[in-house]
Amino acid sequence: MPPAEVAPVLHAVGVGVRHGRVDAVTDVTLAVAAGDKVALVGPNGSGKTTLLRVLGGLCTPTSGIAHLDGADLRRVPGPARARRLAFVGQDEQGDLPFTARDVLLLGRAVRHPDWRPYDDADHAAVDALLDRWELAPLASRGLDEMSGGERRRVLLARAFAQGGDVLLLDEPTNHLDLRHQHALLAHVADAPGTAVVALHDLDLAAAYCTRVVMLARGRVVADGPAPQVLTAARVGEVYGVDARAVDLGGRHHLLVGR
Numbered sequence: 325m326p327p328a329e330v331a332p333v334l335h336a337v338g339v340g341v342r343h344g345r346v347d348a349v350t351d352v353t354l355a356v357a358a359g360d361k362v363a364l365v366g367p368n369g370s371g372k373t374t375l376l377r378v379l380g381g382l383c384t385p386t387s388g389i390a391h392l393d394g395a396d397l398r399r400v401p402g403p404a405r406a407r408r409l410a411f412v413g414q415d416e417q418g419d420l421p422f423t424a425r426d427v428l429l430l431g432r433a434v435r436h437p438d439w440r441p442y443d444d445a446d447h448a449a450v451d452a453l454l455d456r457w458e459l460a461p462l463a464s465r466g467l468d469e470m471s472g473g474e475r476r477r478v479l480l481a482r483a484f485a486q487g488g489d490v491l492l493l494d495e496p497t498n499h500l501d502l503r504h505q506h507a508l509l510a511h512v513a514d515a516p517g518t519a520v521v522a523l524h525d526l527d528l529a530a531a532y533c534t535r536v537v538m539l540a541r542g543r544v545v546a547d548g549p550a551p552q553v554l555t556a557a558r559v560g561e562v563y564g565v566d567a568r569a570v571d572l573g574g575r576h577h578l579l580v581g582r
């Protein structure tokens with residue numbers, strides 16, 4: 325007997341988003357299965373942020389529909405959505421005087437719809453995240469007293485604190501140094517849940533994601549494993565660069581010039 329079809333966790337069907345006279349996303353159909361780690365790549369303005377926001381229920385499509393576990397995302401109430409999905413935006417910097425510990429506890433708040441106070445499990449989860457993200461020395465420091473990269477790491481750790489099973493991250497490596505870029509994507513790759521991550525660094529996409537979806541002018545132009553999507557010809561054409569694909573130790577890389 326063939327295995328039963330597993331419904332996608334996230335499913336955009338014929339999604340279009342129009343901002344005024346701009347078609348940001350056009351007729352995108354994308355099914356993301358549980359456990360998929362999807363890199364969303366494409367040039368500036370190709371629709372990555374817009375599509376991520378649709379998948380997170382933060383932007384209502386002008387046409388088509390987006391589902392979370394088969395339910396129309398427009399009808400999933402905010403608190404229920406926040407228990408499943410965590411979204412970290414591209415420019416989220418957070419300059420409020422909350423400490424790192426406060427911010428991670430705020431992430432846990434989505435698990436307390438009844439305003440129940442934080443319990444030992446919340447504090448233990450936050451302590452574990454502070455350790456894992458090397459944030460313990462910043463636990464009592466305000467966001468407004470941190471460097472850009474430190475703040476960014478706190479906000480990304482908050483997404484993990486929410487404890488949902490779907491991560492939507494928009495250019496999460498912005499502001500992070502090399503080691504933290506790799507550490508972050510390793511966290512994402514190792515997490516048991518589903519992730520869709522907009523990335524400009526194609527090497528990071530190839531190294532840590534199981535699947536690469538490439539957008540150009542609001543449409544999906546390729547979808548599959550990195551070596552099949554990130555070919556020299558396609559990257560050259562879509563980004564307008566001179567690209568060469570190389571295999572180093574079994575890993576797909578691109579050498580890029582103008």
Ligand SMILES: Nc1ncnc2c1ncn2[C@@H]1O[C@H](COP(=O)(O)OP(=O)(O)OP(=O)(O)O)[C@@H](O)[C@H]1O
Nearest residue numbers: 343344346347348367368369370371372373374375
């Ligand atoms: N609020 C808005 N009003 C009008 N046009 C918008 C708005 N937001 C985005 N756009 C346009 O929609 C298109 C897609 O933008 P989007 O931010 O989704 O692209 P992106 O791939 O995330 O880009 P980048 O890599 O530069 O972050 C672009 O042409 C952009 O100019």
